[in-house]
Amino acid sequence: MGPRTAAGPSKQEKLMSRGSHGSKRDSYQDDSPVLNNPKSVLKRQVSPEELQKPGGKYIKRTFTIVGDAVGWGFVVRGCSPCHIQAVDPSGPAAAVGMKVCQFVVSVNGVNVLEMDYRTVSHLILTGPRTVVMEVMEPVDC
Numbered sequence: 001m002g003p004r005t006a007a008g009p010s011k012q013e014k015l016m017s018r019g020s021h022g023s024k025r026d027s028y029q030d031d032s033p034v035l036n037n038p039k040s041v042l043k044r045q046v047s048p049e050e051l052q053k054p055g056g057k058y059i060k061r062t063f064t065i066v067g068d069a070v071g072w073g074f075v076v077r078g079c080s081p082c083h084i085q086a087v088d089p090s091g092p093a094a095a096v097g098m099k100v101c102q103f104v105v106s107v108n109g110v111n112v113l114e115m116d117y118r119t120v121s122h123l124i125l126t127g128p129r130t131v132v133m134e135v136m137e138p139v140d141c
Contacts, residue, residue: 040077041085041100048081048113051103051136058136060105063096067129074098076124079116081105084135102135 051058065072073091076082082104087094104112107123108131124131 040083042078042083045078046081046103051081051105051113057139058103059139061097061102061135061137063093063098063133063135065092065096065098065131065133067131068092072124072131076104076117076120081113081136082115082117082120098133098135099137102137105134105136106132108132 050056065074068091071091073088073093073095074084075086077085084093084098084100084102084104087098087100104120106112107120108127110123112120112123
């Protein structure tokens with residue numbers, strides 16, 4: 001399946017699913033969370049200014065995610081700001097508490113609030129195996 005972020009592997013590689021022990025299956029199947037979750041999970045679009053507003057409805061969380069042989073276990077989508085579209089329940093991101101609908105603020109110290117998901121994914125895919133991400137999540141989560 002390749003790294004589990006929005007950009008990177010080909011569509012055919014995305015169709016390969018992770019086996020019960022983290023191995024790739026030989027046959028292609030359409031059970032990838034990337035392909036089965038095409039609609040946005042957001043109820044409404046949020047601006048970078050709204051996320052950063054003092055006393056706002058969002059709290060900042062920081063995650064250190066160590067990638068496994070398959071990837072980091074999440075999908076980034078959207079633009080200015082990007083958000084977490086999907087989290088693999090058995091992946092490294094879920095293990096540290098990452099959730100769907102969180103907004104990505106920074107990746108390895110780089111502010112990504114004004115970037116699109118392709119650029120953010122590229123930062124993740126070309127960076128170190130350990131990714132430090134700051135996200136904002138609604139207080140009512």
